[in-house]
Amino acid sequence: MQVTETQNDGLKRGYHITVTAAELEAKVNEKLTEAQPDVEMKGFRKGKVPMALLKKQFGQRVMGEAMQEAVDGAMSEHFEKTGDRPAMQPEVKMSNADWKEGDDVEVDMSYEALPDIPDFDASGLKLERMTVEADDESVDEALESLAKNAQNFEDREEGAAAEDGDQVVIDFKGSIDGEEFEGGAAEDYPLVLGSGSFIPGFEEQLKGAKAGDDVEVTVNFPEDYQAEQLAGKEAKFACTVKAVKASAPAAIDDELAKKFGADDLEALKGQIRERLSAEYGQAARAVLKRQLLDQLDEQVSFDLPPSLVEAEANQIAHQLWHEENPEVQGHDHPEIKPTEEHNKLAERRVRLGLLLAELGRKNEIQVTDAEMTQAVMNQARQYPGQERQFFEFVQQNPQMRQQLQAPIFEDKVVDHIFEQADISEKSVSKDELQKAVEELEDESDETAAA
Template sequence: MQVTETLKDGLKRAYTITVSAAELEAKVQEKLLEAQPDIEIKGFRKGKVPLAILKKQFGQRLTGDAMQDAIDGAMKDHFEKTGDRPALQPEVKMVGGEEWKEGQDVVVEMAYEALPPIPELDTAKITLERLVVKADEGAVEEALKNLADNAKNFEARKKGSKAKSGDQVVIDFKGSVDGDYFEGGAGEDYPLVLGSNSFIPGFEDQLVGTKAGEEVKVEVSFPENYGAAHLAGKAAVFETTVKEVREPKAAEIDDELAKKFGAEDLAALKGQITSRLEDEYKGASRAVMKRSLLDQLDGLVQFDLPAKLVEAEASQIAHQLWHEENPDHHGHDHGSIETTDEHKKLAERRVRLGLLLAEIGRKADVEVSDAEMTQAVLAAARQYPGQERAFFEFVQKNAQMQQQLRAPLYEDKVVDHIVAGAKVTDKEIGKDDLQKAVEALDEF
């Protein structure tokens, strides 16, 4: 077997792999001998079928298997000897293809871009500022007020009071389109909060100012993208009776409120809120510090980038941004999306940082544990209520999905490893300043 270099230009590599006819025949014979003891053909005892007959019956398939094994083995040996790591799956093409005949040498062309050598990083040169925010009394009180508002009750207004936005009206309604009542368009004693936007656009607005006992014909049009196709875009009339008008009453901030949210008393609830707020602040602070770290890394280390890796990343960025700008288009039948210089610049940054973090993690033996992966899968599964088990099973069978979940975990562990060796100083600030720092982060 012979491997001959045909191209070495920057990170680009190309080789010709030649498997001689004799080597291929030897591998076929080896496979025939391996299979012989388990094969039984009419007229011969199991394991006693002559090799010539086996070759006649199974030779073509075994030749293909032997050819693949030989090429795979040659590629493996090549990467072990050279130390090259391909940036993407190597392109492999058989010379002659369909014209190849038994008894001829097998010649294969292999091309790839190698991952670049990445310089050592001195983490001690990195200086970072960690923003520290304490949950002050005002923030805790604001959170308590929001909880009380969410736990509010509605009490009947005085007889004759007009409904205001934010009030709850108890209604009976019956909807029709072109004079015909439609299924699912009726309800009784329905509590509707005006301004909640839980009904068709325009419905709630027409009930503002109504009183208990009034009958109203609410005229609206179903949205063009309404879920029920037979109603989408249609004008409808809802015969509505307002049975009661109720005003919101925020819950008292006391031990009873705390118990509604699973705390023993108000003091315990305040402690939980303080802990939750500070966890949120730490998460936001970490995002700011991580961006600062990535910006520094992007300037500290420079190396050649695999062109096809950058091209693929730029294409993905362009595709993602196109869908963000066209949220109503969910399919992929939108034709070609051109990549711009801005896409390419962002792709180069992402590829550079991705390769650098991967190399740092490899040298530091950073790994994502099974327990960490399980937690990530469970967290992702919560986004699909009622389908958690199905999602979990889907991830178990889908290597690409596993990689999508593992990648951010791995990146965060590498970031933690770098931060541990960097110079980090703490700076106490207020939550408003932290919010400004988060808002200042560019989208990458």
């Protein structure tokens, strides 16, 4: 077997691999000898089929397997010897397309090698972590929000007309062409006007109604309504308004706390304080991580595989195009060409991705089975009732597993760098932290717009 270098330009590599006919023949004989004890053929005892007959019967098929194994073995031996790691799947093609049995097998292999990534001293990184205290004012604001969400409705004054945000208690019967239909009637139904919980146009026709009024509501069911027998049809609802109620925030007391699963108001405040502290911590970490990535991008430089940058730029451009054209669901659209800004962002992502991957490899950072299971469980919650199918899909889909694993791995590498970096803490207000987070989001939007 011979491997001859044909290209060595930057990260681009090219090799011509020759597997001699004798090596290939030996590989075929080896595979047939290995299989011989289990072969059964009419006229021969099991394991006693002559080699010549085996070769005549199975040689052609085994030859293909031997060729593939020989080339794969040559590639593996090459990567082990050189230490090269291809950025993407190597391109491999036979150079003697007119090959026939008895000829050497000649293959051309080309790829882009992953670059050598320089070491750097993480202790030289200077970062600043924002810290925010979950103070009483923030807790009180959260309590007021909970009280609003847990609002009660109280009868308005006699003769009051229903407005947006009011709750009307109604009896109604629906009919199409004078015939009542199944599921079109209810009694004492509490409907909040403006909630959008009923068919479009229904709630608007109850505005101005008073307790005791009879109102006929006429609406058209949407063309895509889930009940096919009603879709696109006009319906009339005979409604009797039994009460008009205005919303009133729930009292901030022990009863409110119990509605949210706490023993009393003080326990609820404690839960809110913990939740706010966790939210502030997550936001501060996002800001700190951006600081880190910006410094790494500035301080660490190395050659990038053009194929990775091109693939990333194309993906960015394609994703942003679909975000700007949400009505296009498939990929039947004009060719999308990356801009210079897309290429710059792609270079940053590839550089940081390779750097973090190398740091993780050198420091033997791995995603545990428990962490992966938790990630799958978190994702499965988005598909209620289909959790088992989602688990099976992830198990059978390596690409999906990689998508779930990648952010966990990245965060573990980032935490590893945080442990070595020089991080100072700065106490800031909730508003200052929020402004810093909004600036991160604005930068993302500007990148998308570009």
